[in-house]
Amino acid sequence: MxxxxxxxxxxxxxAEGKLVSQIGKGLVVYFCVEKDDAExxxxxxxxxxxxxxxxxxxxxxxxxxxxxxxGEVLFVSQFTLxxxxxxxxxxxxxNAEFPERANELYRKTADLLSERDxxxxxxxxxxxxxxDQQNAGPVTIIWESKR
Numbered sequence: 001m002x003x004x005x006x007x008x009x010x011x012x013x014x015a016e017g018k019l020v021s022q023i024g025k026g027l028v029v030y031f032c033v034e035k036d037d038a039e040x041x042x043x044x045x046x047x048x049x050x051x052x053x054x055x056x057x058x059x060x061x062x063x064x065x066x067x068x069x070x071g072e073v074l075f076v077s078q079f080t081l082x083x084x085x086x087x088x089x090x091x092x093x094x095n096a097e098f099p100e101r102a103n104e105l106y107r108k109t110a111d112l113l114s115e116r117d118x119x120x121x122x123x124x125x126x127x128x129x130x131x132d133q134q135n136a137g138p139v140t141i142i143w144e145s146k147r
Contacts, residue, residue: 001041001105002081004030005141007054011074011133013123020129021121026071027052028133031109032081033102034095041145042105046112049073054139062139067118075113076123076131077106099126 006028013021029049055064055071066073079102083091096102103125114120123129 001034001037001045001109002032002142002144003045003049004078004081005049005052005054005143006030006133007136007139008074009134009136011131013074013076013121014130014132015124015127020124021074023072023074023119023121025069025136026073026119027054027066028074028076028131030076030078030081031106032078033097033105034082035097037097037105037145039105039108042109043112044145045109046116048143049113050116050118052141054141067116072119072121073113074121074123074131074133075106075110076129077102077125 008026008028010024011028012019027049050067051065053065054062055066055069057063079093079096082095083093084095085091106125110120110122
């Protein structure tokens with residue numbers, strides 16, 4: 001599993017021209033499930049996202065989590081994070097998990113994050129989406145679990 005985690009002041013997600021999800025202060029998380037990713041990684045990702053200290057405290061140090069600041073998470077499935085560029089100029093997505101399994105692990109991770117007292121809004125799995133976000137910082141973290 002891979003994630004691109006961005007700290008935001010707000011974000012909106014549209015699919016087919018219709019507003020689907022909207023958050024205020026929090027995180028936009030682009031999430032990818034790769035072949036052979038274990039279901040146990042869902043809890044690992046949920047824990048890390050709930051506890052990741054990338055919001056500033058009163059001293060300006062990144063010391064607070066999304067839960068601490070009562071933020072929200074816009075959780076977006078994005079298989080293109082597993083792109084392999086080693087073979088040329090056209091990305092290969094052979095490492096992407098099959099859609100049914102990827103959607104299952106995407107939703108499980110979102111559910112587990114919600115269980116950790118973090119409000120989660122979802123994208124539309126497999127859809128062509130437009131996302132407007134106001135990056136804060138900017139702070140962007142790329143995280144990949146070890147298989």
